[in-house]
Amino acid sequence: MMMVWYVLAAIVLLGAGTMSWYYIYDRWIQRDHAIRRNFPIYGRFRYIMENMGEYFRQYWFTADWEERPFNRLTRAWVYRSAKGVSNYVAFGSEVDAQQPGHIYFLHSAFPINDDEAEIYTGRWIGKDIVGKPYKPKSFFNISGMSYGALSSAAVTALSEGAAMAGVWMDTGEGGLSPYHLKGGCDICFQIGTAKYGVRDKDGNLDEERLRKIAALDQVKMFCIKLSQGAKPGRGGILPGSKVTPEIAGIRGIEAGKASISPSRHRDITDIPTLVAMINRVRKIVDKPVGIKMAVGSFEFIDEFFDYLSQHRLEAPDFIQLDGAEGGTGAAPAPLADYVGQSIVQALPLVAQKLRTYDLRSRIRLVASGKLLTPDKVAWALCMGADYVVSARGFMFSLGCIQAMKCNTGHCPTGVTSNDPRFMRGLDPALKAVRVANYAKAVQHDVEAIAHACGCKSVRELKGQHVRVNGGDLML
Template sequence: MPDSSTLASLNAIAHSIISYSAMIAVGLIGAGLIYLAVLYYRDVTQTQHAIRRNYPLIGRFRYFFEHLGEFFRQYFFAMDREELPFNRSQRSWVYRAAKNIDNTVAFGSTRPLNHSNEVLFMNCLFPTLSEDAAPTHSVTIGEGYCREPFSSAAIFNISGMSYGAISKPAVQALAAGAREAGIWMNTGEGGLTPYHLEAGCDIVCQIGTAKYGVRDAEGNLSDQRLADLASHPQVRMFELKLSQGAKPGKGGILPGGKVTEEVANIRGIPVGQDSISPNGHPDIRSIDDLLDTLARIRRVTGKPVGFKMVLGFSEWLDELGEAIHRRGLEFAPDFITVDSADGGTGAAPQSLIDYVGLPLRRSLPLVVDKLNEYRLRERVKVIASGKMINPAEAAWAICVGADFIVSARGFMFALGCIQALQCNKNTCPTGITTHDPELQRGLVPADKAARVANYAKNLMHEVGVIAHSCGVREARSLQRKHVYLIDERGVPEPLSLRYPDQTPRPEYLIASTADEALTP
């Protein structure tokens, strides 16, 4: 048995070990707290990631779980292409394009290539070489029919998102990014604001059923307000919205929580009350009313005027074509924006999102073909809208006959949207669709503007890559024969067979094919 001196020594050693262990533990805890404090400071001061800026430290778990998600989906849950409304593959492409980082993938496609209505582009044996590629041709809207026609070579632009539905920093970032990329920005029905104008980008002013920003004291369309808007050189076109994809047959819905004093002043509505637009224009109840209104806006503003709609019943397209020929081409819309019925950014009843109207895959060919049938295709330009956030979707729309493509949700992803599905509330965690200043601070316009521009530029570049693979020199030279659709039997079918295109090719496209004989 050890003597008392030995026990005392052992006790002293044990006491020292405990003391040092406690000191080390305290030191590690202190170091950990300092490290967390540093991370907290870095998160709240950085401007690249809205989630980390709004939710310091906690927001970092998103990226950790996102990384783990790859493995969980691989073994337990859905694959990348099974998420809705936009799957992870679609969103990841936008995120990488917006950050201007490597957008290549490995180990083959995860896309089902034998499902009905899937799109396949037909590459030719001798694709267009880089030295033979041509810049995207400019298209002019309203030439010969208005005082100030608008020309643009940009095939991909920002669709309507109202200030109020989206935040001030989101509008500022989109406007600055549009300016940098050389694309236009649609105001949405909420009206033109100083935030749209401050960056100097091209602007399309949208006129909704409530006529926010262009109405008089009684709520009627005001020539004076139209002229005031048109006096801004940046305002290049006006778009009369008849319906939109999120809610065809219902007007805009802005929850009262988003109707701040500033939003209320711009729209001319009470603060804090739901802003619900009529489900149609009370003064436009026929095709002739529509053409009269378009002609009036064009006469007052001197700028191109068109309308936006979701196609349901299509018989009215015949009535439109007949009325234009009866009254004269000067009454025709300068453009038609065809919106898809599969939803959009706005708050909407699910019954309308899910069940009303035609998706763009059906409606765009119908509209283009009707314009061809009535020999109006050169007079009336076509803008395609709806769930097109990746290059292949935009390229498909051009093949069908669209002159331009516009996207809202694609640019929301470029701003940092994580598809939290909070757009109809005031709780968007990335600051895009909220007026909560604590959440808005996560969205720094200067940083996000660069991502907006990168996204637009990279998408248009990759549409060009698809075009060159098909053997044509630039994106606007793509035609229906370059696309095959998978039919119900899983067999590829040329789009030109399903929707025969009998339109003469515009002069500038006749010589734009690198190897016409070998192009499918």
Template sequence: MSTMMGVLQVSLGVLIVMLVGGGLTYWYVQDITQKKHAILRNYPVIGHLRYFFEQLGEYFRQYFFLGDREEMPFNRATRGWVYRLAKNEGGVIGFGSTYDLHQPGALLFVNAGFPVLEEDQAPTPPLAIGEGYAAKPFVARSIVNISGMSYGALSRPAVLALSKGAAEAGCWMDTGEGGLAPAHIEGGADIIMQIGTAKYGVRDADGQLSDERLRELAAIDAVKAFEIKLSQGAKPGKGGVLPAAKVTPEIAAIRGIPVGVDSISPNRHRDVGNVNELLDMIVRVRTLTGKPVGIKTAIGGRRFLHELCEAILRRGLDTAPDFIAVDGGEGGSGAAPQALADHMALSIDEALPRVVDTLIEFGLRERVRVIAAGKLVTSARAAWALACGADFVNTARGFMFSLGCVQAMRCHQNTCPTGITTHNPKLQRGLVVEEKYLRVAQYARNMNREIDMIAHACGLRHAREFRREHVRRVQADGTSEAFNMLYPYPEPFDGKAGLF
């Protein structure tokens, strides 16, 4: 019996060796005869190690080789800051900061000789959006809010956790261009309904903007405002793309598109080709819904803004957007062509003061609220945006980190290891809504709290008192300059003839 077992084991071993040898031989012949890859043609079989290590390289660099302040798009120090806020562990460090105060672009706040005592501090007041122009203005309570991320690009558990967390923290949630999903409503958040270039969720059978659908959405109490998306920071001039694998029957029904087909939106609204048509659309949506209507756009220069403001002054303040969401060129929680992501549109560092200055010049700053977005995931960056003139800050990736995002860079592949951007049920299982929504809420609350803390250190009672003189930016020579010197406040338009 033992002899027979020995023979079987030897035979099995021989069979395994033959199979492995045959597989390697086939692999060798296939590599040496193929014509696409020079490495594999010259180094068959072992050449595959090059592609293997190249694929794993980004993960090894992230955890073993890059310093805390080196990685892009978000370094480990920044991600760790967000994780601590989301876990309610406090943004406290020991033995000093690794932030380089001499690096060009570094932000420094101007501390007051006598900071505001706790008993003299005032709560940061809410701000109304659309007051006096929309039948149902929206009173926004939080400075920090959830930027547009579409249902479909994000998983159902992720959207539900974000909505529940936003409701808990008192901030709003932007739907992104994918339409309003049941998970948005189920979570109880205040919702800004985004109207993207494909009109997902607000389109008729022909793909046009539907008055009936707008009225239906406006009747939902949770929907507080509408946002017409002209462009986003990651890919100005390019429409959104949702791969066919992510277009499930539920998502197709929400968007009003076929199941299992790539969802590709146009690179702009077909019915909006100039500023007058944009203002027409704003008036149409606000009249039909009775709710505030704004626009979201990346900024490439002053021309568009000047044309928009001139048109508003010609036509009347009631035609103006109730808010402008300024998306910096460094934005982008989803997939985007690298050519656009790397090189298109101004950074929020330059775009935000340009927008605010233009509104001041044309006397529209009090009429139009300004929302800033673009890697503003920390309280310091958000405080800088307020000092520049923003009323609110939106962040997408900050809230993704609060959900547990590890920056795997697989958002467009349906293989997100944390369940945030995938529709694979096995991967979604890792995102436990009842745990993660608390982290979303804690991140939002702690961001607001730290923004106020910075304001108090600057001698301000609350964060809405920030001005440009409260922040400095380090220049190429290592010295810092006050932001009000880099971007002086402009003189408002005096109403005299000759503007047009």
């Protein structure tokens, strides 16, 4: 019994000593925090509550439709779909149908019965242009997410899930890792401004490394990244703490050092050099080559398409438009918040420009930027997209809880952390099934929208089938 009292006394003395030290430190030594200097010990609770607030706010204080960047209604739909749980609703919709930006589809008086529907067939990419054109099986696919930005377990689960669902997976600009290949899915290899994975020691394109990657049957397409919506005008950012020796080897960079891509390709300075790079890569790989870009000035689009209309065979085989609402692991706030055009403005106008310059049949259009639920995907198809890709939707299917810790290496679900402590919670085999379930749920529900509109296939969706409150879509 006396031992217990000794232990309790020791705990009390230790606690008192610790609190005394904190009081002295806060009051007389540290000068960084005025609150703690004026209110020793007590002031620390402000910072504790401030830190914990971001975790509890979404559960206790924020309405289901208010949270950003994705509200709880959206995330819950993805979570249920990934788990294979019914997404049927009772007692009516929770969505405010009167709010500006609300999407609604114009159903037909004579909708399509299931037995009348046609099986979806994709559109060829690069047909009659390259020796190995690509015809995707799905209109909804996985957007670019690099190994390094995502954990090895997350990339493995995405690869295996993509193979199960018959969707393609974009490598992101971080190069091709063994984890991308592990599941056997179709792959789009992205060439970022730093040319990770296909660079020489000086950061220039290494044609031999590119040729080796192109020889892999799994790699179906190549995408030259000009910019992305979350940070237009700025290259990719991977903190040094996340650049492990393995990641450094894949990218061709120095381990432990922050991986910051140039703002643009040094060998692309104008439209002719851009087109020259597209054709240089296409000549080496003999597979479809496209570009990824966020739209800034529409004057550039006119100049670009006018040039391509005169050099039709040299045009990119596809263009991925990324909206300013797109996501990323790390970006400067001013660029993420205030630079670039939304996919809402960019997609309809670029699709129209392709028709104006008679390039619509030559160039496939891929849309991205917060398009992760059936309504947004169907809207993009109506606006002229041939394919839609999502990154954060598939992250949610892996178990992402929107903790906003992607750039810290402390993602609590292990999706964006290679720390074994966090990554052990992500079982690739289980999550792969959820990735496939989510992809199939989007495919199924977009098809349901198309059938309600009287279309036998999602390929028949057009602008006439959709309306938006107020004329503008706010994703």
